[in-house]
Amino acid sequence: MAELPVYPPQLPPPDDGFDAQHVDPILRTPLGSGRNRKERLAGTVPTNLTVTYLFTIPEFQLFEGWYRWILHDGLLAFKGPMKTSLGIQNGLEMEITEMYSSRSKGGQWIVTAPVQILKRQTISELDTQYPDEIIYSGVFDRTMNRHWPKPIR
Numbered sequence: 001m002a003e004l005p006v007y008p009p010q011l012p013p014p015d016d017g018f019d020a021q022h023v024d025p026i027l028r029t030p031l032g033s034g035r036n037r038k039e040r041l042a043g044t045v046p047t048n049l050t051v052t053y054l055f056t057i058p059e060f061q062l063f064e065g066w067y068r069w070i071l072h073d074g075l076l077a078f079k080g081p082m083k084t085s086l087g088i089q090n091g092l093e094m095e096i097t098e099m100y101s102s103r104s105k106g107g108q109w110i111v112t113a114p115v116q117i118l119k120r121q122t123i124s125e126l127d128t129q130y131p132d133e134i135i136y137s138g139v140f141d142r143t144m145n146r147h148w149p150k151p152i153r
Contacts, residue, residue: 004093005070005079007078007079008062008066011053011055012053012055013083013088014049014051014052014053014081014083015053016083018051018052019049019050020049021047021049022045022047022120023045023048025040025041025042026038026040026041027040046118046120047116047117047120047121048114048115048116049115049116049117050114050115051082051113052110052111052112053112053113054111055108055110055111056108056109057109059109060102060109063111067100074096074099077094078093078094078095079093079094082117084117084121085122086121086122086123092117093117093118093119094115094116094117096113096115097115100113100114101113
């Protein structure tokens, strides 16, 4: 399989503030008793987002050309940056699932696009065994940066 195209590094990533809808990996079959029989269909499911990009006029020109010629009007998936619960992730496999919409405002172009991250991003199964390390990771980072010994010159 050919390598996926890459989101142009000259363009800004999607703006913060979007809703994520994860595809349900469980198939539920209603039973006559009113209960459901459940079956896990997939271990990895996509996440659907509607994101907003804020572009200058030249950035919007590049985006439109990249979408049309490199992604073949959205036919191809691509690798690009996206903010997830794990922070900014670069090189995520995603696709623009429908044609984007755009509007001009004050010298900027506001582009709204439905995007699907092909694999839901979560911490690893091993990480869930150490919940305190996840919950207090910010405190640990600040403490280490403040108190880490300075190198001797």
